[in-house]
Amino acid sequence: MTIAQAFDKLLVEPLPLRFTAYDGSVSGPEDAPFQFHLRTPRGLAYLVTAPGDLGLARAYITGELEIEGVHPGDPYEAMRLLQKGLKLRRPSPAEAVEMLRSVGLSNLRPPAPPPQEALPRWRRLLEGLRHSEGRDAEAIHHHYDVSNTFYEYVLGPSMTYTCAVFPTEDATLEEAQETKYDLVARKLDLQEGQRLLDLGCGWGGMVRHAAREYGVNVIGVTLSREQASWAQRRIKEEGLDHLAEVRFMDYRHVEESGFDAISSIGLTEHIGLKNYPSYFSWIRDHLKPQGRLLNHCITRNDNTQSASAGAFIDRYVFPDGELAGSGTIVTAVEDCGLEVQHQENIRVHYAKTLAGWCRNLQENWDACVDEVGIGTAKVWGLYMAGSRLAFERNEIQLHHVLATKTEDNGASGYPLRHTF
Numbered sequence: 001m002t003i004a005q006a007f008d009k010l011l012v013e014p015l016p017l018r019f020t021a022y023d024g025s026v027s028g029p030e031d032a033p034f035q036f037h038l039r040t041p042r043g044l045a046y047l048v049t050a051p052g053d054l055g056l057a058r059a060y061i062t063g064e065l066e067i068e069g070v071h072p073g074d075p076y077e078a079m080r081l082l083q084k085g086l087k088l089r090r091p092s093p094a095e096a097v098e099m100l101r102s103v104g105l106s107n108l109r110p111p112a113p114p115p116q117e118a119l120p121r122w123r124r125l126l127e128g129l130r131h132s133e134g135r136d137a138e139a140i141h142h143h144y145d146v147s148n149t150f151y152e153y154v155l156g157p158s159m160t161y162t163c164a165v166f167p168t169e170d171a172t173l174e175e176a177q178e179t180k181y182d183l184v185a186r187k188l189d190l191q192e193g194q195r196l197l198d199l200g201c202g203w204g205g206m207v208r209h210a211a212r213e214y215g216v217n218v219i220g221v222t223l224s225r226e227q228a229s230w231a232q233r234r235i236k237e238e239g240l241d242h243l244a245e246v247r248f249m250d251y252r253h254v255e256e257s258g259f260d261a262i263s264s265i266g267l268t269e270h271i272g273l274k275n276y277p278s279y280f281s282w283i284r285d286h287l288k289p290q291g292r293l294l295n296h297c298i299t300r301n302d303n304t305q306s307a308s309a310g311a312f313i314d315r316y317v318f319p320d321g322e323l324a325g326s327g328t329i330v331t332a333v334e335d336c337g338l339e340v341q342h343q344e345n346i347r348v349h350y351a352k353t354l355a356g357w358c359r360n361l362q363e364n365w366d367a368c369v370d371e372v373g374i375g376t377a378k379v380w381g382l383y384m385a386g387s388r389l390a391f392e393r394n395e396i397q398l399h400h401v402l403a404t405k406t407e408d409n410g411a412s413g414y415p416l417r418h419t420f
Helices: 003-010 041-049 053-061 076-085 093-103 123-127 133-144 148-155 173-187 205-214 225-237 273-286 311-317 326-335 347-363 365-372 374-392
Strands: 018-021 035-038 065-068 195-199 217-222 244-248 259-265 287-300 339-345 396-404
Touching: 003 018, 003 093, 035 041, 041 053, 041 065, 053 065, 053 311, 053 374, 076 374, 148 225, 148 347, 148 365, 173 205, 173 287, 173 347, 173 396, 195 205, 205 217, 205 225, 205 244, 217 225, 225 244, 259 273, 273 287, 273 326, 287 326, 311 374, 326 339, 326 396, 347 365, 347 374, 347 396, 365 374, 374 396
Parallel strands: 018 035, 195 217, 195 259, 217 244, 259 287
Antiparallel strands: 035 065, 287 396, 339 396
């Protein structure tokens, strides 16, 4: 049995793409828009020993599996076609034995994973318990300390690595990021002279916006040393250092309290489901009475799925990342004593945001490869295109949850109707 024949036996129905393998075997129509070419036995070993997205990713990142007809900076169209048509069936025991014989027993030994891959969860125990300070710091370092220059190419001038809000269909990515920050500021009802704490502040986009546009005193914290360094430099360049600062530190070590507002934009995904009670309680304790919280995070489309990410995302993108449904977020916020005033799902905006980042990666491909290497650049193209698909298909969402630290007498400081 050839490799292509074994591939065909696993399909419920033929795929509208062409598959070729190093043994010369072929499957699929000649005029297919995309061709998947398995170049080496090593690539086959990746696929056989880690079935699913992890094995495919390993083979693709190392170049053992090539996709022709699509740019590696944005493999969206090929992934959309694959996701739409790929339906696998479970082979019978006799078929499974025959297929294993045809691929060769040597391919049952897993090759070493690509260097971009994080350790499996059980190996990460050496770095501490899940979501301990040390292990969280290592997880953030794995993803965010790739290269500030690389992020400048991919994210664009805003250096904002969270979902934008597009005011119109044809708005630019920069306009949409500015709109997002201003929406957060208006939801928090920021006023000149107030104090804002931005948790997981990234490169300081919200910090600078609040200080520049609203005259707010802002502290941002991040576990990425590279982000903090870049953000502090930009704050000084914009002449905002009398109002704003970004600290390289774990939020749990912020000593100040009594903030008028706290924003958490893209951090909850890294907190861990079991830590929601302590996280939102910490936020409550650091707000002044009638202060506001805006929590912006990726969510599941229901509250029943496992919180853990899939194998590819866990190993290559967000080690230890966990997602919950918006109902779980709202419950955790309410259970710690905060009053939820508003929530909003903006998932379609994240699909557009990811399309913009993929476009930037494709347009700056050679420079990105020079900066971080071909393997890491391919990881990002794969991850962002796949995430775009997930948001488009409503497999994941993005929710804003706005809450107040309402006093015992019921005073929340919230108006009769929303003002944003």
